[in-house]
Amino acid sequence: MMRLTKVELRRLFSRRLTTVALLGALAVTGLMLFGAFTEAKPLSAPEQAAQQAQFDQAKKDWAVNGDQQIQSCLDAQAEQQKLDPKANFGCNQMEPNLANWGKPVAKFNQMMPNILLAGSYLLAFVAFLVGAGFVAAEFSSGSMANWLTFEPRRLRVYVSKLGAAGLGLIPVAVAVLGLLTAGSWLIVDHLASTAGTTAKVWGDLALMGGRAVALAVAAAMAGAAMGVLLRHTAAVLGIAVGYLVLVEGVFGQAFQGARPWLLQLNFNAWLQHGATYFAQTCKTDAQGNYNCQGVEKVLSFGHGSAYLGLLVVLTVGLAALVFRRRDVS
Amino acid sequence: MTTPAPRHLQPSPSTSELAISTRGLRKTYRNRKGRHVAVAGLDLDVPLGGVHGFLGPNGSGKTTTIRMLLGLIRADAGTMSIFDREVPQHLPEVVGRVGAIVESPKFFPAFSGRKNLQLLAEAIDCPRSIVDQVLEQSGLGGRGKDKYKTYSLGMKQRLAIAATLLKEPDLLIFDEPTNGLDPAGIREIRNTMRSLGEQGKTVLVSSHILDEVEQVADTVSIIGHGRLLASGRVADVIGDQTATSLRVGVADPVTAQRILTDGGLLVRLDGGLLVVEGFSDGAEITRRLAAHDLFVNELIPVRADLESVFLELTADEGLETAGAAR
Numbered sequence: 001m002m003r004l005t006k007v008e009l010r011r012l013f014s015r016r017l018t019t020v021a022l023l024g025a026l027a028v029t030g031l032m033l034f035g036a037f038t039e040a041k042p043l044s045a046p047e048q049a050a051q052q053a054q055f056d057q058a059k060k061d062w063a064v065n066g067d068q069q070i071q072s073c074l075d076a077q078a079e080q081q082k083l084d085p086k087a088n089f090g091c092n093q094m095e096p097n098l099a100n101w102g103k104p105v106a107k108f109n110q111m112m113p114n115i116l117l118a119g120s121y122l123l124a125f126v127a128f129l130v131g132a133g134f135v136a137a138e139f140s141s142g143s144m145a146n147w148l149t150f151e152p153r154r155l156r157v158y159v160s161k162l163g164a165a166g167l168g169l170i171p172v173a174v175a176v177l178g179l180l181t182a183g184s185w186l187i188v189d190h191l192a193s194t195a196g197t198t199a200k201v202w203g204d205l206a207l208m209g210g211r212a213v214a215l216a217v218a219a220a221m222a223g224a225a226m227g228v229l230l231r232h233t234a235a236v237l238g239i240a241v242g243y244l245v246l247v248e249g250v251f252g253q254a255f256q257g258a259r260p261w262l263l264q265l266n267f268n269a270w271l272q273h274g275a276t277y278f279a280q281t282c283k284t285d286a287q288g289n290y291n292c293q294g295v296e297k298v299l300s301f302g303h304g305s306a307y308l309g310l311l312v313v314l315t316v317g318l319a320a321l322v323f324r325r326r327d328v329s
Numbered sequence: 330m331t332t333p334a335p336r337h338l339q340p341s342p343s344t345s346e347l348a349i350s351t352r353g354l355r356k357t358y359r360n361r362k363g364r365h366v367a368v369a370g371l372d373l374d375v376p377l378g379g380v381h382g383f384l385g386p387n388g389s390g391k392t393t394t395i396r397m398l399l400g401l402i403r404a405d406a407g408t409m410s411i412f413d414r415e416v417p418q419h420l421p422e423v424v425g426r427v428g429a430i431v432e433s434p435k436f437f438p439a440f441s442g443r444k445n446l447q448l449l450a451e452a453i454d455c456p457r458s459i460v461d462q463v464l465e466q467s468g469l470g471g472r473g474k475d476k477y478k479t480y481s482l483g484m485k486q487r488l489a490i491a492a493t494l495l496k497e498p499d500l501l502i503f504d505e506p507t508n509g510l511d512p513a514g515i516r517e518i519r520n521t522m523r524s525l526g527e528q529g530k531t532v533l534v535s536s537h538i539l540d541e542v543e544q545v546a547d548t549v550s551i552i553g554h555g556r557l558l559a560s561g562r563v564a565d566v567i568g569d570q571t572a573t574s575l576r577v578g579v580a581d582p583v584t585a586q587r588i589l590t591d592g593g594l595l596v597r598l599d600g601g602l603l604v605v606e607g608f609s610d611g612a613e614i615t616r617r618l619a620a621h622d623l624f625v626n627e628l629i630p631v632r633a634d635l636e637s638v639f640l641e642l643t644a645d646e647g648l649e650t651a652g653a654a655r
């Protein structure tokens with residue numbers, strides 16, 4: 001069993017698709033670091049001067065027209081308060097403030113969770129693709145039959161293939177996430193602020209990274225299972241992309257209520273230990289007016305992990321059953 | 330539909346002398362167009378040691394049978410055993426002694442031949458050094474580092490044979506191994522099979538070409554429409570089934586035909602040559618014609634081909650109607 005898994009690991013890393021996918025992941029990692037760089041980069045001296053000039057101009061305008069602007073704001077607010085007594089237009093905050101000009105200083109502890117989240121999406125996709133191609137290629141090339149004449153115990157073969165796909169992705173995921181974290185730290189430390197990165201922040205980041213690695217492993221195994229079911233890499237990819245566009249995209253937009261059952265939100269809930277989302281709740285009020293309100297809702301970590309776990313277990317289990325019984329030719 | 334009893338030309342060997350045995354083996358393929366019986370109650374016995382030909386026309390169920398033996402597809406009914414172990418239940422115990430090529434060889438196209446073999450060798454835990462050894466043995470030594478997809482058909486076959494030798498098997502199953510090979514390649518594979526047989530290994534070679542099997546096999550089974558039609562020693566099965574005939578060239582074929590027909594032979598004219606059916610004694614023909622001052626200038630023994638053997642067998646067994654009713 002261990003031996004078979006070792007052989008499969010060797011095969012996994014000899015495959016061109018694996019190499020290409022890893023290079024692709026590396027390239028995207030580079031792009032993400034570039035993104036971090038542009039976010040952390042302070043304004044250059046000419047940009048800053050331009051901002052200062054704009055601010056000075058606004059300040060001058062304010063000296064002339066400020067009172068009038070406040071007055072018209074208050075009038076509009078009073079008008080609105082007839083309908084809604086709680087209306088607040090923030091008329092006392094209209095004076096130009098230099099802090100709103102220019103660019104706030106980037107903070108590592110605020111940037112990093114988002115970068116990790118994006119990195120995990122990337123890893124999950126790469127893992128799924130690599131896992132699917134790894135197994136599907138064997139069916140489409142016909143070499144599975146040959147392999148089974150050397151090891152006819154189907155369940156072992158299946159477990160070794162999924163195991164290799166999952167295990168093989170661990171170092172890849174660790175490397176990509178490590179690169180992202182180290183790279184972002186260096187960039188932000190150099191250009192902006194890493195203050196406030198306490199031990200607790202690092203702990204949270206480490207936990208999130210761990211969950212991202214687990215997600216990549218699960219995605220690789222789910223991909224491999226889909227490869228067993230569909231037998232062609234292109235078919236797996238087609239279904240995956242079709243699902244993402246139609247179900248997660250179109251359907252998800254049309255039926256907001258379905259969002260807790262879509263992958264993306266569950267990914268977020270798993271990775272960020274709970275995720276918030278906005279849902280419209282509409283009702284008819286006492287006056288018979290129909291109105292809708294965006295309400296912030298939380299999808300719990302438990303929901304995310306249970307749901308994703310169930311999906312993986314179902315896919316992997318179904319593929320195991322199919323593979324055990326299938327005629328291979 | 331009753332299964333006619335196949336003609337066993339030698340007494341059934343006891344099980345311990347068998348490398349492969351199947352009883353009542355059945356496989357029905359189901360697809361959109363309906364059901365298709367590929368193997369219909371096959372009783373196949375392959376004796377231990379030597380080369381056993383597995384003959385049948387296209388679509389008679391040879392590959393299907395081999396796949397079932399190797400656990401690649403499920404049988405609908407019947408029992409199979411390899412080296413007295415029931416398969417597929419006990420296949421893992423015997424698979425290490427069985428090397429097989431099913432239909433065209435299939436490996437990972439983007440890996441080199443050598444890499445493909447290394448992966449297989451590692452999977453069954455045999456020393457890596459054996460890989461170069463079998464590559465050399467199968468005449469692929471120089472091309473081992475090239476990608477499999479760049480191989481010619483003959484090289485693919487060689488690699489497949491090399492792969493079966495990784496296990497040092499006692500039973501080799503070759504499904505139409507000479508498909509697509511040139512005469513030199515065919516002869517080489519034939520020699521490989523012969524020498525394996527002489528080493529005491531059992532070789533099961535399927536083919537739809539009678540000649541090929543006849544040259545290499547010690548024993549043979551003939552199947553048609555998924556069931557056994559005949560089995561036994563090659564000479565017995567093929568020799569008995571169809572009397573060979575002679576093609577005779579003489580200056581005056583019409584007179585010669587009259588003379589031979591008067592002598593009680595079945596003779597017909599075929600494009601200037603006489604065909605003497607069911608008679609293979611060339612000397613006798615020469616003698617009779619010479620007695621009438623007719624001299625033979627050409628005398629070609631006509632070998633029975635699989636088609637005629639097969640047609641005769643199916644006619645005997647009344648199987649053609651069964652086949653048509655399918």
Ligand SMILES: Nc1ncnc2c1ncn2[C@@H]1O[C@H](COP(=O)(O)OP(=O)(O)OP(=O)(O)O)[C@@H](O)[C@H]1O
Nearest residue numbers: 358365367385386387388389390391392393394537
């Ligand atoms: N996967 C499949 N699905 C449906 N029918 C099949 C399948 N494989 C084989 N068959 C049918 O089963 C029958 C037996 O096929 P099989 O490949 O065993 O024949 P064969 O004796 O090996 O022929 P050949 O000499 O051409 O290799 C054929 O009629 C074939 O069409």
Ligand SMILES: [Mg+2]
Nearest residue numbers: 391392432504
């Ligand atoms: Mg065949």
